[in-house]
Amino acid sequence: MPLLDVRDLSVVFQRKGTAPVRAVDGVSFTVEPGQTVGLVGESGCGKSVTSLAIMGLLPRRGNKVTGEVLFSDTDLLKLRPRDLRDWRGRDIGMIFQDPLSSLNPVIPLGVQVAEVLERHQGRTRQAALKQARGLLDAVGIPDPARRLKEFPHQLSGGMRQRALIAIALACKPRLLIADEPTTALDVTIQAQILTLLKELVDDSGTALVMITHDLGVVAGLCDTVNVLYAGKVVERAHRHDLFAEPRHPYTHGLLQSVPRLDADRGERLHQIRGSVSDNIPWSEGCAFAPRCDRVIDDCIGDTVPLEPTYRAGALRCTNPVPKEVPV
Amino acid sequence: MSDALVEIDDLKVHFPIKSGLLFDRTVGYVYAVDGVSLKISRGETYGLVGESGCGKSTLGRGLLRLVEPTSGRITFDGTDVRALSGERMRLFRRRIQMVFQDPMSSLDPRQSVESLLVEGLKAQDLHRNKAEAQKRLRSTLDSVGLPASALTKYPHEFSGGQRQRIGIARALVLGPELIVADEPVSALDVSIQAQVVNLLGDLQDSLGLTYLVIAHDLAVIRHISDTIGVMYLGSLVEEADADQLYERPLHPYTRALLSAVPIPDPRVEDRRERMLLVGDLPSPADPPSGCRFRTRCPWSQTRCAEERPVLRVFDDSGQRVACHFAEQIHSGELTPHEVRAELVRPGADAAPAVDNELIPTRTDLPTQ
């Protein structure tokens, strides 16, 4: 049984006087215990809104969330806010791109870590602080005893992200959701944080949902990858399949358009034409059609369904990139 | 070398850190660029790479004198740029243009594309002949792949990639010889990045432009550059031909940087050996003595704390490296040791929120 089973999740933003925005449009995916699942796609495709909806962190007003978010069989969307708060932090941890906005600027770090332990594990302050020190140490923060008394602004971006990871993993949650956790960091610091995350989830058996726009980050980390485009999953595959044989023209185009550090320096990069502003609504066919090299008549008219492929993969395309035929 | 369009010699840009109620007391300096020498050949793309805060943008802006260098020489096509002033400086500006990272924040939202482009022409007195100016605007837009109808539109009516095309058009309209592009694609989505990278390449081919491209993304830099310079804390630590740098990185920092860049291929990622750096980048207001990289370098020796390595030619390939022990590290004679993380405080070296203005720098550097 999957640990997390997101079924047909949709989020529509609706403000007075403006047209509704369907930010997430029937997204389904599952996460098995201990598995690392990637959500990738370009900015605005609905990654963050998906994660906020799962966690019940969207603003109360101005949006409508439908579908199911089953976490060990409990539908998180049906929980009362107070009960959901108990799940968050205890069973599900989160880290975001900007650790400063998730840390309280006026409370010492140690107290912030300790509070999570007190709240969810009933520790005394003293026991919790002691444990907090061990946690800061485990995430590689130098001289943790001293750091406990310090405030977030006294730490660098990389150290803050480590502190946030310590908080998120304090109660050994079964699931960690990380939304672009390294996007704001320099590449050498990103490498440190990704290595740390990988070690921690491997050791603790925590499942991880990794949200990123960076295909390189996904390649080294995720078991299964979901590619999102305009609010929908367009392709899902095991990472080896996805990178070796992307079938969706969008995935295929993306992989070809990134310059690779290890590839021959070709003359021109492959480019996907147009931009997301050229999309058509999913209700009128494939949203990607105006930008697609492989578009055919069947792509326009009805919504293109997500069809299962092998190894629990899935594909939303009427004219996918052919599989490579071995010569 | 006579084919050098730009020669930078021991350039320093130090920003004073002010304190006191009226910010009138200088309590220290941010050594943003601290002795960089490089040459950019005519028609080539020189890529400058390094992590945030290492001084890339300051170097680019110092070259245009958008910030006044503290010391050093800048020669552009034989002209001593730092000696220019008044009218001569104004006319000179036309020859070097800049493209910025965030097209939206570098474009005034209240100005139509036409007025954005004309602005540059005005500054150079090239707008008087209306018909000529119009022709110029249209052909420039055409060269960046935008229709003439874009002229009457405003920046917010365009997507990110199109806005960057406008930013490039604005730089091109004056017919510059050198374009300094500061993170030209970092704010763009991957699928759009490729469009802009290709456009820059096409323009270089058709117009014979010389580029200084500044970026933190080594994969992008490697793709577009002929020569790459790697910066760390205000210094150039290594410089090589783009392929050579990847095949034979000599400086420990370059090695770490190369090994940290994720590669979108699971087969490669699974087999890669990472050289993880310990700790954070030190503050450029308080750089380590000797080699700036020594606090994170797994090969550092006593000498590294005492003596600052100079950028020197390594061998016939022309590759340059600033490391005392490049030969011994390369041959394996010197082996890496463990490094303890030093805590780095986010500090007073943060840049103030002013952009594109002339910012006071230290100009009273005592001669050593």
Ligand SMILES: Nc1ncnc2c1ncn2[C@@H]1O[C@H](COP(=O)(O)OP(=O)(O)O)[C@@H](O)[C@H]1O
């Ligand atoms: N609070 C909001 N109100 C209205 N629209 C929103 C809101 N938050 C996000 N959106 C829209 O939803 C879409 C998906 O956003 P997001 O999930 O943040 O994308 P990303 O994949 O970059 O994380 C975007 O088009 C965005 O403009």
Ligand SMILES: Nc1ncnc2c1ncn2[C@@H]1O[C@H](COP(=O)(O)OP(=O)(O)O)[C@@H](O)[C@H]1O
């Ligand atoms: N106008 C300024 N005043 C003071 N410090 C500055 C100014 N501009 C940049 N700096 C500082 O100089 C250093 C180098 O900055 P910058 O050249 O922008 O680096 P990069 O472009 O490599 O990220 C940083 O520490 C930055 O905070």
Ligand code: SF4
């Ligand atoms: S459904 Fe059609 S338009 Fe959409 S990605 Fe597939 S081939 Fe292209």
Ligand code: SF4
């Ligand atoms: S000079 Fe010393 S500290 Fe600097 S890079 Fe070389 S070995 Fe490392």
Ligand SMILES: [Mg+2]
């Ligand atoms: Mg997001």
Ligand SMILES: [Mg+2]
């Ligand atoms: Mg910069």
